[in-house]
Amino acid sequence: MSEYEGRVIRAGFAKGTALKSDEPISFFGCVNPQTGVVTEAGHQLEGESVKDKILVFPEGKGSTVGSYTLYRMKKNNTAPRALINRLCEPIVAVGAIISEIPCVDGIDISKINSGDKIIIRDGVVFVNKNE
């Protein structure tokens, strides 16, 4: 198991399986809040569900309304369990805070792949590789 320390954007504990995107993610317009499925055409995660995953991506993009979309996903039980970013920007940060989803940034996300088992405790990320 490897351990990485990042910066706490929203404190909390979460445990789950990583879903990794090398591309930025926009929650507004590109993720269906009813299902948690990524709908953006041509996106690396198109067709995948972020529900209950530890979502690992470099940063957010798109409209600031994306913060509200994340909140709505949390209410619909379609949100990720936690968010790990290389560099968190305000849309994701605000979304994580208002939705009470643990969020860490400053992590070298090249060390994490989809399928890895992850535990997050505030700013510390534990990764168990899925060999």
Place this chain on the structure above:
Amino acid sequence: MHLTKKEKDMLQGIEGKGVKRAMEILSALGEIYNAEKLIPVNNVQVSGVSFKNLGDAGLEFLEDWAGQGVKARVKAFLNPAGMDLRNWRKLGFPKDFAVKQLKLIDVFKSMGLELTCTCTPYLVGNEPDLGDHIAWSESSAVSYANSVLGARTNRESGISALSSALTGLTPNYGLHLDVNRRADYVVDVRCPLKKASDYSALGYIVGRRVGGAIPYFRGLINPSKDQLKSLGAAMAASGSVAMYHVEGVTPEADPNSIKKDAPVLEIRDLNEGYAGLNSETRVIDLVSIGCPHASMDELEEIASLLEGKRVKTALWITTSRYVKQKAKDIGLLDRIQASGAVLVSDTCMVVAPVEDLGFKSMATNSGKIAFYAPSHCGLKVRFGSLRQCINSALTGRWEP
């Protein structure tokens, strides 16, 4: 980031759950942008008011926040909503949309925000002073405040501005600091600019080139405040320009504060702007003037162009309720509406569900609308001078 004892208490929830949430948002943003501390703001403008953009998710969230008993602690004003809050029926806005929109407005009202619903707070008696720290979120208003008024604000999101309203605080970074208000580019304008649409076209070109940087304009001769309003709005749409300087005009324009390695852009004509903002259509069914919201001077100019004439298309002039009332008081409203034109308040074409109102092609003199309407509302757009726009309202056709 350093927090005072009182700020720490707010973050711990001593002043309630709603204030705690606002502080969590502001302190996270402060950390992300490496702010050293929070500073007081005396004036807030909150965007994200249209139900079209917020949707049910935004409404649910804001209801929840308001339910925690939070109240604005400083003057706080709303950006345009998705419809005219009084005349929506007559203008054809769908009822289910209107119900949700009015609910949203009630939520903001319960938080103590002023229901100005305008993108031009500076035209409704809310003009901050040089050096004031404020938290505004509407992109054209942010640009006007920083550049023309010399107040200081970052480009806030609706949520961060609301957090500032509920606490009276903002993180001290970005455009609040002197060092970040210096010009990154010099723009030499070598062609004459006459009309507001020329300033929009220039703004469109420059915004595309400089992105989020600060341009310093040379060669603009006595631009009016309305022309600067158009310039800033277009730059904030095609780029994300939050501040610009105009030599000899704006209060912080100082040749000594241009960065040493600032590239120089030469603008010899506005063709790129007029071409980039036009789609191919001859038929016009909606003419939209007033983005950003029209001033009294602009209404006066529109009235004189419409004198004694009747419009064939819909002609919507968007303005604040405050300016509309002023126009009514002096008879200007009647002069305009005698032509069949309508003064629409509380909203604008960028945040209204125009695609649901049956319009297909629009003419406008606003670079900002011309930039957003094709993607946001699926409309074909013609962009030109106010005179051309009014003519197309009279004939239903666009004449080059």
